Amino acid sequence: MIFGGAMAIFEGIAAIAKNDVFIATRDYVFRFNLTGWGWIHLVLGIVIVLAGCALFTGAMWARVLGIVLAGLGALANFLWLPHYPFWSLVLIAIDIFIIWALCADSQREESV
Template structure:
């Protein structure tokens, strides 16, 4: 096969990976956002499933945490839906919101540790997937085009 055919196959082969990592990040952001919304609703209702630890460095009222998680969850779901457009701004916003969600869930650890750890892992995968998609797309754009 010619070099042009191989290069063309490599160029089109990279595209589905970029879009699949972005789609993966979008689905995981929507999942994580919905879970944060449920977490927020439970905290606002002051459900009995939460363990309130005393003398924790990031001690907020449970209702305050509920509103933080509810609003952050809505923003994460909206950013995840925007990722399906493939726009660069959606990736940047997605990385920023996933980072904020990681921080919020880290501070939420004493209230519901298992749930917080799962959401931290989801946010880490989202950030990784969005960064991998950006690096692969930018490397495709810098490759010389052959006729």
């Protein structure tokens, strides 16, 4: 989760710093300027990293928060898809893996 959040932070910084790196889509329903998207990804990435650090405590609230934030991260990257398709698909896959890992039972039954 920390890795996924760090990638979102880098995505946000890149969008804030350099608008000419990304594809400009004119007829996109969720039209923000790239700086706005950059701030969304930056803030979401920071919160995801903090939630990833909270997972080390082993608390159930941290797992639930991680699932919610990874879902929000996947949604934000889905909406970001027209601007940077490859990076968005990679981060969506990472967020889905995070959700799967947090939902999986942490204690496996051992057969005797």
